[in-house]
Each structure stands twice: as structure tokens, then as C-alpha cells.
Amino acid sequence: MSDSLITDIVNAGVNPVDQILRTDRMPHIWCPGCCIGTTVNSFARALIDSKIDLGSLALVSGIGCTGRVAGYVKLDSFHTTHGRAIPFATGLKLANPKLNVVVYSGDGDLSAIGGNHLIHAARRNIDLKVICVNNLIYAMTGGQTAPTTPGHSITSTNPYGTFEPSFNLPHLVEAAGAVYVARWTTFHVRQLARSISEAFQKKGFSFIEVISPCPTLYQRRNKLGDGLDTMKYYKEKSKVRHGAPTGEVGLTMTGEIIVGKFVDRDRPDYQTMMRSQYCESLGEKFVEQEEMVCS
Amino acid sequence: MKADHCKADPRGVLTGTHFIDGDHACCEGALAAGARFAAGYPITPSTEVVERFASRVPTVGGTFIQMEDELAASITLQGAVWGGAKAFTVTSGPGFSLMMEHIGYAAMTETPCVFVDVQRGGPSTGLPTLPAQADMMQARWGSHGDYEIIALCPNSPQECFDLTIKAFNFAEEFRVPVMFMMDEVVGHMTEKVVIPPADQIEVFPRKHTHKSVEDYLPYGTNGGQVPEMAHAGEGYNFHVTGLTHDERGYPNMTPPVQDKLVRRLQNKIRAAADRISLFEEEQLEGADVVVVSYGITSRVAQRAIEAARKSGLRVGKLRLITAWPFPEKKIRELAAKVKSFVVPELNLGQMVREVERAAAGKARTFAVSHAGGGVHRPEDILKVIVEASRCQTA
Numbered sequence: 001m002s003d004s005l006i007t008d009i010v011n012a013g014v015n016p017v018d019q020i021l022r023t024d025r026m027p028h029i030w031c032p033g034c035c036i037g038t039t040v041n042s043f044a045r046a047l048i049d050s051k052i053d054l055g056s057l058a059l060v061s062g063i064g065c066t067g068r069v070a071g072y073v074k075l076d077s078f079h080t081t082h083g084r085a086i087p088f089a090t091g092l093k094l095a096n097p098k099l100n101v102v103v104y105s106g107d108g109d110l111s112a113i114g115g116n117h118l119i120h121a122a123r124r125n126i127d128l129k130v131i132c133v134n135n136l137i138y139a140m141t142g143g144q145t146a147p148t149t150p151g152h153s154i155t156s157t158n159p160y161g162t163f164e165p166s167f168n169l170p171h172l173v174e175a176a177g178a179v180y181v182a183r184w185t186t187f188h189v190r191q192l193a194r195s196i197s198e199a200f201q202k203k204g205f206s207f208i209e210v211i212s213p214c215p216t217l218y219q220r221r222n223k224l225g226d227g228l229d230t231m232k233y234y235k236e237k238s239k240v241r242h243g244a245p246t247g248e249v250g251l252t253m254t255g256e257i258i259v260g261k262f263v264d265r266d267r268p269d270y271q272t273m274m275r276s277q278y279c280e281s282l283g284e285k286f287v288e289q290e291e292m293v294c295s
Numbered sequence: 296m297k298a299d300h301c302k303a304d305p306r307g308v309l310t311g312t313h314f315i316d317g318d319h320a321c322c323e324g325a326l327a328a329g330a331r332f333a334a335g336y337p338i339t340p341s342t343e344v345v346e347r348f349a350s351r352v353p354t355v356g357g358t359f360i361q362m363e364d365e366l367a368a369s370i371t372l373q374g375a376v377w378g379g380a381k382a383f384t385v386t387s388g389p390g391f392s393l394m395m396e397h398i399g400y401a402a403m404t405e406t407p408c409v410f411v412d413v414q415r416g417g418p419s420t421g422l423p424t425l426p427a428q429a430d431m432m433q434a435r436w437g438s439h440g441d442y443e444i445i446a447l448c449p450n451s452p453q454e455c456f457d458l459t460i461k462a463f464n465f466a467e468e469f470r471v472p473v474m475f476m477m478d479e480v481v482g483h484m485t486e487k488v489v490i491p492p493a494d495q496i497e498v499f500p501r502k503h504t505h506k507s508v509e510d511y512l513p514y515g516t517n518g519g520q521v522p523e524m525a526h527a528g529e530g531y532n533f534h535v536t537g538l539t540h541d542e543r544g545y546p547n548m549t550p551p552v553q554d555k556l557v558r559r560l561q562n563k564i565r566a567a568a569d570r571i572s573l574f575e576e577e578q579l580e581g582a583d584v585v586v587v588s589y590g591i592t593s594r595v596a597q598r599a600i601e602a603a604r605k606s607g608l609r610v611g612k613l614r615l616i617t618a619w620p621f622p623e624k625k626i627r628e629l630a631a632k633v634k635s636f637v638v639p640e641l642n643l644g645q646m647v648r649e650v651e652r653a654a655a656g657k658a659r660t661f662a663v664s665h666a667g668g669g670v671h672r673p674e675d676i677l678k679v680i681v682e683a684s685r686c687q688t689a
Contacts, residue, residue, distance in 0.1 A: 274358075285353075
């Protein structure tokens, strides 16, 4: 029995993740069958299970359906501009290295408008935990094609089917330098929570992709059924392959979904490298950054 | 010393007499003001500011990060501010264009920070190494929606130092992004810069809340205009959003909340405009013509003003140190007394329109435009002063 299950039983009637949520902001804006809330549940469980100090945790979102996560968690939370959650989070982390900084945003936000920041933060190995909810579409704006939309999908901006090749995000971020890369679907709630907990143990740029349905815009337009049908699809077509070469985990509309932990490696994070470079070059002249808090 | 001010941290203050350019002086001003974080992206003619910061800050205790573009730089610095730092970025025209969205974000979220724009000729890539003053309206209106910012215009390396400190102080006091509007000539001009001892430099500290977690409302102003800030990691569990938000910081996209918020963002600056409006004046009493200028153009205009006076014309000088909020009260008062205003600037007519608007037909307004790439010839300004002195009062 996991810790969180015990907590559930003891506190029967009280949702154990309530402590992480701004319950005064419920109900949320997400559609029936949308699983962004499911990912938040896994995230909250991970925080509880790994006993993260919530006071030193900050969450940064960009814009879009997943971007609204920042508004629903009872943490220091920042709903930033479209695509810029990662650079905002970079500033937050560098100014206060004691913070645990999570970036929680969608595929369009992180990999299209924010794609440049994604690869550079991975290259620099900034100590950020990035949770990317990938619903394969721009959902908030009405179902337009995203860089992640699989070929031959019907979208509002490709009404005759998409033909652009799509991004394989685990492959992209591994190539750019991420130290931890995992993918789950919203069917894999426990595995997702475990991956998030694991990412908190890593120092450096961690990236967790969560494949999630958009029943309103993606599933419906592509005649893929509703939220429940998508769960069945995830259950039947997902294959756990830890350590799978990320070049082989690209997604299609109805094909197999390779999930698991693909990358788990160590290399020094940005601040460690910065500090050691300054120590080497400046010697005694180097002044350690104190807490920058200006009072 | 006012109770809400404190003295500069001596570790950031390079006390002494220096022979440095405006870009370097700006960097020293930022360090003296307590800035310990900068994010930038290289662009001529501004890069020397962050080059110096990158060299100095590891010996003072802080961080410089060169980002992948100006979009990133202009939001990274805001992350740093919410992490507790005083932070800024530096750019020039093309980069300033890219930063507009985050100037809006800083205005909306009331993130105190400084954007330095060392102006060059535009539009687009324009004149990378040559001066202009053509970003003045962009500084004021460049991001979408209604908001107010503060913009300061130094005309010497000494002012690049002094006014950068002022820019940070205004940013903290009003929780607003402050535009520091240099130009290529002021940025690259080398002159004497005196940096006083730290205990003679007043620094406005962050308006940090003393309220308990239970009592703290991130955007509550308690009848005032400027809310108190908390930083991430202090247990306040606050929310910040660029969406229209209520006093809790929660999104609330209704006309009444929008009205209340946006009017407050505007009023907090407008209500203090008299105090924020800094200008240098000379012989305004009894003047027929007042030359209104700012930045490098004010130094070229000085020569034209003096030549005009020698030939017997009654010419006053009003140098705008604060461009935004525009000192419309001052112009309105002068307009009732003088014949005309002459406004030389390195653009095809930006601040001159503000002068004309504030003068409201009570005095005539003459532009001395210049497309940029150099400075005015003093005789071109003089010609317009002569013309303006002969005009009939409106």
C-alpha cells in the first residue's frame, strides 16, 4: 500500500490533493474528458509522496489550456506569456537557487512559440522540472495544428488533413541536453506521479511529456471517440519501454505509444558550471551570490 | 533621508572619478542601485552595458545570463524579480521591439524592472551603429492595451549613472517597468563620471509586504495605488497572471474588474506625474521661444539656444529628463506665456506631438526633425528658433 493510498483511506471524504489546490477557484475551465486535471492530480500526489517542501516550490505556466494549471495550484504560481514559461522560470531559479521550479505547460506553448527557449534551457541544463501536457493540438484557441499534431489529422487550420512532420519531443529535448526524459499518457497516473517524483531527485533539466486527450477538438474532429475511448486507446496501444531510443518514440494518430523513462543521466547543471567557472577564473575575487532578496 | 529610502550597498558602488562611456556608466548605476541580475541579448549599440555587468557582477555577487533572444531576456529578468532580485535588461531598437510583450507583462503584473534602450536608427535593422531618438513613442505605447510606464532620458555619461539609479528607484516605488532611453551617442560618449560614496546614494527598497500569509492580498492596495510585493519561496502561495485579475491575483475577466485594475495601473503613475516629471529649465521667465529637447539633442540644441540669445532673442530651454509621463502641466503653463515651442529630436516628429497637444493651441509648436544617423547641425535648430520667434502668437 502506497503512502498516498493510506492517506486516502485515513482522510476518507477529504481529497488529499486539496492541500495543493486553490479549491476556491473550482470548478476549473477544462472540458469534460480533458485530462489536464488528471495530470495535476498525479503532480499533487507526487508532491505529497516525495514530501517536497511546498513553500519552496514555484510553478510557472505559459498560455493555453495547460497554462491554466498555475492558477489552480496553491503554490507560488506564475501564469506568464505565451511560450515564455521557461525563460521566466530560468530567472526565478537563478535569482533564488533554493526554489524548486516546475514549468507546467502545453505542447504548443513549449515547443512552438517557446521552442527556442525549450532547447536552450535543456542545453544550459537549467535545474527545472518541465511537465509538458501534449494534447497534440492548440486547444484553447479552437483546435489548430500544433508542431506535435500527427500527420493526416484534421484540425481547424488543416481541414483537409495535416501534412507537416511533427516534433518528437523526447528526441528533441534529449538531443538538446535534458538529463531526465520520460513520457506517459494520462492513463498512467501512478507512473506519471512516480516520474515526477524522480525528476525532483534530479538536478538539471528534466522533461516529462504527458500524452493527453482533447476530446472537444482533437478526438472529435478525428472521429477518435470521447475521453473514455481515448483512455481505452492509451491502455491498449501504450507500450512501456524504459530506455527506448528517443528517435524511435515518435507518435502517430492511432498507432502505438511508447512510454517510459527514456533518459536518466547526470551532467552538471547551469549554476554548478557557472560557479566552478567563476571560481577557476576569478579565484578569491569571486563573490558568491547571496540571496538576492532586496528588502 | 526619507524613511522609505535606504543607502546603496557599498559592494556595488565603484566610488571615484572615472572616464567612461554612457553604456558603462549605466551599468555602474544599475550596480549602485542594487541590481544583481541582468539578462540580455547582444545588440549594438547597447551591448557594452551588459558586457561590463558580466565582468563586474561575479565580483559583487549576482548573475548575468545571455539569453537566446530578447523575448527570453525580457521575461527572464522578471522571473528574477519575483525571485527577489533587482533586475534589468539592455537592448536597442530591434530588440526593444521584441521586448514589447514583456513590457506589457511587467506593467500588468506590476513587476518592478528596468529596460535600457540605447536608441539607434530604424525602422527595422536601420542604422545599427548610429543614433536616433525614434523609439520614444514605442517606449510609451509599444505593448498592447492601456498602461503607463516611466521613461527617463539621460544626456551624458554622468546622467547615465545618476538616472539609472533613479530608474530603479521609480521602478520599485511604483512597481512599474521603467524605460531608460539612451541613444547611441550618449551610450558611446566618454566623459567624466563621478560615482559618490555608497552612503550618499539613495536606493528605494522593494515594497515588500510585512503582512501575514493570511492577511496578504497580492494586488490589494488598501486604498493606495501600489500593492506590496512578496517573493516566491516565502510561503505566501500567491498567484501572478497577465490576465485581468482581482486583488487576490486571481483571473477575473469582467468589465468591472478590468476597469478597476487598468485605471489603477494608469492612475498610480498619473497621480504622481508631478513628482516623476524631472526636467532642467533655463531662462523660461520672459522667453518668447522655448526649446524643448531631451537626450543628446539637448546638447546640440544648447549651442543653437546660446547663439540665438547672443543675437538678442529671448529663448528658454526646457530639457525633458522624464519623457513619460509627459510633463503636460509644465508645457500647458508655459504655453500661456510664450509665443512658441521648438522641438528638435532625432526622429520625424514624436515628442513634438505631445508638446503640441499640451500647448493646446495657446502657443505654436515647431518641429526640427532629423531622420537619425547623426545629430542635428546647431544652425538647423537656430533657423527654426528664429522662425519661431517671428511667428504670431496662436
